[in-house]
Amino acid sequence: MELLSGAEMLIRSLKDEGVETIFGYPGGAVLHIYDALFQQNDIAHVLVRHEQAASHMADAYSRVTGRPGVCLATSGPGATNTVTGIATAYMDSIPMIVITGQVQSDWIGDDAFQETDILGVTRPIVKHSFMIKRPEDIPETIKKAFYIATTGRPGPVLIDIPKDMTAPTESYEYQYPAKVKMRSYSVVSRGHSGQIKKAVELLIAAKRPVIYAGGGVVQGNGAELLTSVVRELGAPCTNTLMGLGGYPGTDKQNVGMLGMHGTYEANMVMHHADVVLAVGARFDDRVTNNVKKFCSDAKIIHIDIDPASISKNIAVDIPIVGAVDLVLKEMLEQIKKTELVADTEGQAAWWKQIDAWRAFHGLRFDLNDSELLKPQQVIESLYKATQGDAIICTDVGQHQMFAAQYYKFDKPRQWITSGGLGTMGFGLPAAMGCLIGKPDMQVVTVTGEGSIQMCIQELSTCLQYGLPVKIICLNNQALGMVKQWQDMVYQGRHSSSTYEESLPDFVKLAEAYGHVGMRVDKASDLDAAMEECFSLKDRLVFMDVSVDPQEHVYPMQIKEGSMRDMWLNKTERT
Amino acid sequence: MRRIISMLLENEPGALSRVVGLFSQRGYNIETLTVAPTTDATLSRLTLTTTGSDRVIEQITKQLNKLIEVVKLVDLTEGAHIERELLLVKLKATGAQRAEIKRTADIFRGQIVDVNSAIYTVQLTGASDKLDAFLESVGETSILEVVRTGVSGMARGDKVLAL
């Protein structure tokens, strides 16, 4: 057996876990680890400019590859800087490994320099966390951390490592465990066949069925099976913000995203359905609107890996606890075998109704008479320029909703957004994490002039590692989503949602960081600029696009209403 | 409704804080909490009482079960069970009160475990409502100090909470 120091065991364990890249930032408590990293070539390290970005990059790397991303930060401020990233991953159930340095073990509790109880700070936002107490525990802890992060309902796992645990002066026999044993952690996988049978019976007999699919379909690798189930049932499918790409966005059975800024047709379909099949979705408040008025005529079937998600916000009729892919597989088999006959007449009438809803709204927006661009146009142009094939990351705000509505995602893991936490600053590092995970893909971040400034320092990291992110900044000169709420709820009092001429020149800023900057002010320039942006294959392009500052995101559900209560534009409501 | 939830917990630092943290994070309330090691040194037994609607209790048990360190969990109130709590109370005991307190303690099968010329310290075990009733009987004015352990419990009959 080999003799390795704690730091070497850490790196070797990560390698044995299949890790190729770590996103991180050095500091006192992790210097032994950085020294061990320096002396090997198996794992690459990406030096960020702020630890928040490291955590978002690791998170997006997981989202896009399906393999957990790893980030590394020093104790104290390094560790606390990852907190937003950990919370972001936690809310979207993303597997991620966070390694933090800690002051040496005999100083813990002494208020030592750069000591923070990061386990305590992060306890509510991790799936689990560990503190290394003995260097020889490192391999097993890493094994457990990956196992916990990636199985069941995934989530971030933090490992806090006091500096003395990684000291180069002591060596230990290294062996990476082949298996983990944890008596207190077991993972459900297959769903209950009897429950699946009941669900199939209900679905086949339904007159107005709908499939409501969430992020669990994407993360649980269930997209293909879901597509087969939906096609087999002939029912409409709607995706949550997290679920986009889980069912092909251009398919005719897809009625678009549902919820607060969902399409008119998706929300109408949900409201009028008699059977709702929820798959890997969690009845989030941004989806249901007022829970008391949610789908009052519907029987609800809920497939989820997390028993605690079931009947948390909405009482369901048929719960099925299990891994989305395994449950859908069995469901598909049962649907194919069943002798029950579908209510074809009922369903034909249902589709007629759905088509009428589609024709009525179907994401319409008014163009300006002037050359002033509407943000929706920019997303449409982006869709054309990338043939619908790019990985689209976003920040948070109106631009995020426009991207969700107007880009059609045909494949899972093509849409990377912070849904649960709604973290501004996520977009740029997320795109970087995606490019490192999928270097051959076109990776775009759709952002706002507000959000991009929350992690803008990463433009420097992009230069260092040659990451050709395409930044499409929908510049409406305001914290647009905040301003929209102020327009709608606070009689237009724009309290601290604009910047009074203080925005930087983003073109010059991009250039200062060694990248290409472009500005688009006129509708007639848009498509050509977009083409040019994507023709610069190896360059990061920052495209600053001026868009109509008055535009609001619609539809928008009306607070306290049901799914079908929506504003359709500034004056028209359902 | 009041529930008694009892669990086996990995005897590790941090495990207890995860259980307690869960209650504050999710806005559930803990009324009593007791925890101590078991005969298996790697496990602690934790018992807590809480109140909430059936929906909330279901969430509490599901969320507790998700904690990695919770090895096994049971809601004792779902079946026949034994519930015990221990009370120590220091009472003003002078003049006629002395005999009165002694009598009341006897009725409740309490024991006087410490005495001086002005004070009785009474020890009492039982279900929480019995302890409440005793405190009410002796009256607030004579109570100097109260300490209660919180509820412990077990299912009746064959059922055991063990690995």
Ligand SMILES: Cc1ncc(C[n+]2csc(CCOP(=O)(O)OP(=O)(O)O)c2C)c(N)n1
């Ligand atoms: C870190 C963080 N702080 C505050 C918010 C609240 N918030 C949501 S959207 C938004 C405005 C975003 O502005 P911008 O990035 O310009 O996007 P726009 O809405 O204008 O498209 C704000 C402040 C948030 N989501 N995240």
Ligand SMILES: [Mg+2]
């Ligand atoms: Mg803006």
